[in-house]
Amino acid sequence: MISFPDIRTNLGDYVSDFVDFLASSLEGFFDFIFLIASRTIHGIDAFLNMMPWWLFILIIFLLGWYFRTLFSGVLYGIFIFLIGSFGLWEDMMTTIAIVLAAVIISLLIGIPLGVWMAFSKGFSTVMRPILDAMQTMPSFVYLIPAIFFFGLGNVSAIFATLIYSLPPVIRLTELAIRGVDKEVIESAQSFGSSKWQMLRKVQLPQAMPTIMAGVNQTTMMALAMVVIASMVGAKGLGEQVLVSINRIDIALGFEAGISIVFLAIIIDRITNGIADKLQRHRRGDK
Template identity: 85%
Template sequence: MGSFPDISTNIGEYVKDFVGFLDRSLEGFFQFIFFITSRMINSIDDFLVWLPWWLFILIIIGLGWYFKSIWSGLLFGVFIFLIGTFGLWEDMMTTIAIITFAVIICLIIGIPLGVWMAFSKGFSSVMRPLLDAMQTMPSFVYLIPAIFFFGLGNVSAIFATLIYALPPVIRLTELAIRGVDKEVVESALSFGSSKFQMLRKVQLPQAMPTIMTGVNQTTMMALAMVVIASMVGAKGLGEQVLVSINRIDIALGFEAGISIVFLAIIIDRITNGIAGKFQRVKGELE
């Protein structure tokens, strides 16, 4: 029985050469991205750390009250207070800074791509396999190019998080735009609206609840990368979990882990509350 031909080495070499070519050809671009990203993350982190702890807790309570209920707001405030008592306040702020920046970039890239996919079946056909690959590829794989292009640190964490967390907002934006009532669209066109006016004044407002669901999913996936990203030098709560694993420190592992859970609950409930607000506004308009 003949042996199966082995071409894995050649393919691997081609990929290695291509990545090396990108690194050499776009070195200035990657350095620029590194500089901008690191400055933005540090600025957000410094601002959050500068805020008095009691003011930050009041802001969280206010957000919870406005988007959910007063009891939810108070519970969120207790969660944040507990994280502070664990001695993880600055780590929490770093984690929030990384997630905030990653989600903002995901929305800046993802929503326009989702709109484009909704208007172009050809582009959608090209993007869907790429999104499938991004969602099914093991998240640890994203750390390899991140380290190669940006070295260890928070910038690599942002790069890996972007690839992992971007697909939901793209998919749900496309789904939301395609799901807008055709009669509403035809009515807007009959009144002489251009495609851009129709998108801005009709389709996006109607699609916003579903888009916000995509924002929620993207944010939660970005938070899920916190611990994994710590393996490439990302700071924050994920780093503390990694330290606890290396030291077999059950106490630190529990405190850092439950802190991530608290953040996940707060972010999930608030973003769901925002989506609910848009849904109620949409219902009133209808």
């Protein structure tokens, strides 16, 4: 048997040293991020828990009715009611707060980066392998720097979720901007539109349905991280799944798991409904 030569590159050690350097030199920056993210989660969570249960169900019903159908609205309302009947209402609100915070941050970062990539081939060339690595790296790996920078808790969950869910909105925003009809762009240029005016009034409105597809994918990937994020101390439905695994509690595992499925269905259908409405509006359909 021929063994591999005794060669050690120590690449992991270099990465570890780099992370140590970031943690020590940017400590104030990470503390600031922790403060903002923590207050955002607690604010959303407090607002959702302050809302009467029947009002929240009514809002879900109206969103489902408006963006899908009356039957969808009723079905989504039943799903939310069932989650409450499992005794997981507060856990559901915490999960929604974490997902919303992660998605909002992802959109604030991802859409501008996608626009930049659409306008700059050089930047796009640099970003594509980074996005490939973010999407293909095992999601558990993201928990390591999350714990290192922010400790255990919901903020670490947002950090890990952010890395995992950011690529889709960046990629689809770039694709959407690049896919805008050239004749429309030439028409806007002939009227003397500046690059900013063309982006704001022509390209973004035309690209919005595809961007909304990116929002949908980002939201679904953020929700998919709920259980994994519970391993770094994140609360919510993912924590209940982890507890059920530790206790081998089939009943709790089923209820928490099906609750995540219900949320995934609701979020997926409503965001797709928003994209469909934007598409019909762009075509001039009623």
